[in-house]
Amino acid sequence: MSNALRVLALPLLLGLAACDQSGSSAPVAGGVAGKASEQTRAANADVAARYSLDIEAELKNVRRGLIASPSGQVRDSEGNLVWDFEGFSFLQGQAPDTVNPSLWRQAVLNNQAGLFKVTEGIWQLRGFDLANLTLVQGKSGLIVIDPLTARETAEYAIAFARKHLGNQSVSAVIFTHSHVDHFGGALGVLSAEEARARQVPVIAPSGFMEEATSENLMMGVAMARRATYMYGKLLPRSPEGAVDTGLGKAVGFGHMGVLPPTRLVSQPSEEVEVDGVRFVFHSVPGSEAPAEMTFALPDLKAFGGAELLSQTMHNLYTLRGAKVRDSLKWSDYIEATRAQIGDAEVLFNQHHWPIWGGQSIDEFLVAQRDVYRYMHDQTVRLMNEGYTAPEIAEMLKLPESLERHLHVHGYYGTLKHNVRGIYQFYLGWFDANPANLDPLPPVEAAKGYVALAGGPDKLLSAAREAYARGDYRWSAELSKQLVYADPGNRDAREIQAQAFEQMGYVAESAPWRNFYLTGAQELRQGRPKEGVTPVMMLDLLAHTETELFLDVMATKLRAEDAKDLGLRIALNFSDSGERYLLWLENSVLHHRRLAEGEEVATDAGLTLTKGFFLQMVSGQAGAKDLLTSSEVSLQGSTLDLAKFFGLLGKPDGTFPIVTREF
Incomplete structure (x- = not known):
């Protein structure tokens, strides 16, 4: 099957289906859940x-x-x-x-x-x-x-x-x-x-x-x-x-x-x-x-x-x-x-x-x-x-x-x-300090802090000293900079995992405990290999307004790849009678519902049932089903249709949290 046809699959279009590959960082060998420290017990x-x-x-x-x-x-x-x-x-x-x-x-x-x-x-x-x-x-x-x-x-x-x-x-x-x-x-x-x-x-x-x-x-x-x-x-x-x-x-x-x-x-x-x-x-x-x-x-x-x-x-x-x-x-x-x-x-x-x-x-x-x-x-x-x-x-x-x-x-x-x-x-996110108006992104700032500390070894030593005296928040902050700057540094990942553990052990809030301990787990074992699986929500998605799906689809557009493109795509639901025009303008994906009998010029079109649409959204049907199903038909230029859907990203739900390794 050609790449042009593969990109027609709607799970990729909406970016909701589970993804097999993890893209996760390498696990840290030997990391296990630790005991409560003396400070935590106290x-x-x-x-x-x-x-x-x-x-x-x-x-x-x-x-x-x-x-x-x-x-x-x-x-x-x-x-x-x-x-x-x-x-x-x-x-x-x-x-x-x-x-x-x-x-x-x-x-x-x-x-x-x-x-x-x-x-x-x-x-x-x-x-x-x-x-x-x-x-x-x-x-x-x-x-x-x-x-x-x-x-x-x-x-x-x-x-x-x-x-x-x-x-x-x-x-x-x-x-x-x-x-x-x-x-x-x-x-x-x-x-x-x-x-x-x-x-x-x-x-x-x-x-x-x-x-x-x-x-x-x-x-x-x-x-x-x-x-x-x-x-x-x-x-x-x-x-x-x-x-x-x-x-x-x-x-x-x-x-x-x-x-x-x-x-x-x-x-x-x-x-x-x-x-x-x-x-x-x-x-x-x-x-x-x-x-x-x-x-x-x-x-x-x-x-x-x-x-x-x-x-x-x-x-x-x-x-x-x-x-x-x-x-x-x-x-x-x-x-x-x-x-x-x-x-x-x-x-x-x-x-x-x-x-x-x-x-x-x-x-x-x-x-x-x-x-x-x-x-x-x-x-x-x-x-x-x-x-x-x-x-x-x-x-x-x-x-x-x-x-x-x-x-x-x-x-x-x-x-x-x-x-x-x-x-x-x-008041929102801004604290009114001009230094925080346009701060450096996390990894760039982290590299600067590591250099300022005199290198990775000195920063790691400071994180360990903070941990030893029970200052786990400071230990986690210091090791965070080193993990951001060098995610492969296993010693930094381990000391941060240990700090997270102790903060989890003293947390009165269950969500705080879960956040800390899951962070420690991922530092040691890497990220999960599976993301969102919307098949479990198929009965709920059936009641979701089509316009909301299309709004979500617009957020998947890779704007940098859509520069100067003006594709117009018809999306028709054969069972509900809903008809939509999707078009690109100024690197923005727009949509509007077409009135009954309204005709518009398009480069390509896709006609399918709402039920099949939901199967695609939930990952129950793929590109092969799209091409062979009696519930689907393609109109106009297949290449333009493939190009259009190829512009849409596919987040797999396994993005990094405790590191910035994308």
């Missing part, structure tokens, strides 16, 4: 002495209402492991030296998987995925709220529930917000065909579908790569590796889909009867998710806090990368919740465990409200006094009145990186 002992980390009282709340616990593993149809209920069985007893005792406590609490009765008519399945699946007894069946991340974990969870609650049908589905861990498993609890045939209500906040399908697609490759760090996907589950995510145990990496909503909640507060149960939905957009709602169940004296509320400080800025969230709005929504909650006797959220009793609920809400407002107000105060984000992150501490509440500790978000997020929200 730091963790100080945490244990400073806080009341007794777990037994909270375990009673976590285990309250336990009906049954699951065991074994969940695998997909190809035999791939999606979920392992025994994966964190080592989480017993006192915290080892290699885990912050406060994080260890959170990890143990999050490891209580099972079907729980929250109150009469409400149950939760916890520990079956990152989020909780909530069930409410309806008049004719079970109302499912937030069916997890993956079809496989959701299917297992609903089957487990039916064993203990009776073989009831799903009478309604509710999505509280637009993050995939709360809707991706929808097709595991209810097929699209059954939903249509029985006209099952599917309720979601206004804007849900747009946000659900768009949030990660534009930056999907980069976010997915960073998410492997944040969630410790490639780390061993052990006291020296992944212990938790802070929000739940892990992410169920299976097949993801969605059910299009049949009803959107658009009012600030809206009462809806769902299968005989009275829900009062409250819109909280722009807090934790751009489309989100909480809800009251007045007749059951219960309130569902979605992810506005969690047993942790949440992310204003998430380390995987996303738009910064509004801490002031978040705090205001929680204050409004205090009035909306009424006489509820239980507050349950879509992560972690519930809070029972009116006084306990209000104390929880006040602390949650104030941690977001405190971060906001004090960061803004210090910004207006001229301090920069790194300075404020180092200066700001929670007052003792808040810090004593462990549920606002930084197990997921942290005070330090949230402060930086608030700075970014208001």
Whole structure:
């Protein structure tokens, strides 16, 4: 097959398919996970002495209402492991030296998987995925709220529930917000065909579908790569590796889909009867998710806090990368919740465990409200006094009145990186120092620092000395310059890996721990050999607007190769009737939808079904299929078509993070 024909494959066009080659740096021989240093042991002992980390009282709340616990593993149809209920069985007893005792406590609490009765008519399945699946007894069946991340974990969870609650049908589905861990498993609890045939209500906040399908697609490759760090996907589950995510145990990496909503909640507060149960939905957009709602169940004296509320400080800025969230709005929504909650006797959220009793609920809400407002107000105060984000992150501490509440500790978000997020929200990346207006790129700057230090040996010696005295942040900073300047320097990579390890071992935040330990792993073993595999998201991509795919495609254009080109390409979908004109102008790829019957001059064209388009996007069909499929036809100049698609890059999702070796 000619090179001209090979470039027609749409996975390359969109840059979403997995890539076999890694392009990763050579692994560092002999690198293994280390033990906690003397300084790390002392730091963790100080945490244990400073806080009341007794777990037994909270375990009673976590285990309250336990009906049954699951065991074994969940695998997909190809035999791939999606979920392992025994994966964190080592989480017993006192915290080892290699885990912050406060994080260890959170990890143990999050490891209580099972079907729980929250109150009469409400149950939760916890520990079956990152989020909780909530069930409410309806008049004719079970109302499912937030069916997890993956079809496989959701299917297992609903089957487990039916064993203990009776073989009831799903009478309604509710999505509280637009993050995939709360809707991706929808097709595991209810097929699209059954939903249509029985006209099952599917309720979601206004804007849900747009946000659900768009949030990660534009930056999907980069976010997915960073998410492997944040969630410790490639780390061993052990006291020296992944212990938790802070929000739940892990992410169920299976097949993801969605059910299009049949009803959107658009009012600030809206009462809806769902299968005989009275829900009062409250819109909280722009807090934790751009489309989100909480809800009251007045007749059951219960309130569902979605992810506005969690047993942790949440992310204003998430380390995987996303738009910064509004801490002031978040705090205001929680204050409004205090009035909306009424006489509820239980507050349950879509992560972690519930809070029972009116006084306990209000104390929880006040602390949650104030941690977001405190971060906001004090960061803004210090910004207006001229301090920069790194300075404020180092200066700001929670007052003792808040810090004593462990549920606002930084197990997921942290005070330090949230402060930086608030700075970014208001002032952006620039700190106003002219020296930082046009700084040198990392590798060029690193080479200058190495030379200034007197060469690699002296810089490495300084990094080792910093490590020996327990100054791991400085050791990592020094060795970073040497790794950037000379990525093949194994001694520099190893000392940085060791510094990362010790910082991971003392981190109270699970994402920080996972970032540090994954960085150490890659310094020693090299980068992963596989990137994004969108085949798992095929059911979700089917609901994505074509225009969004084309916007993403435009970001793959190698502008330097498109200079002076003015190609015009027709893209036609034979089943949906959608027709698009794609054209190059000023090294920019434009697109517009053609009106019915509109004819335009083009150099070449591609006609295919939307279904085949998705197969190409997900990597299920390749260039050979494109040429032989009855669902595809080519028009005009094949060479121009090949030239056009050949201009589009193909990021494989394995780009460097701890080195700059591209």
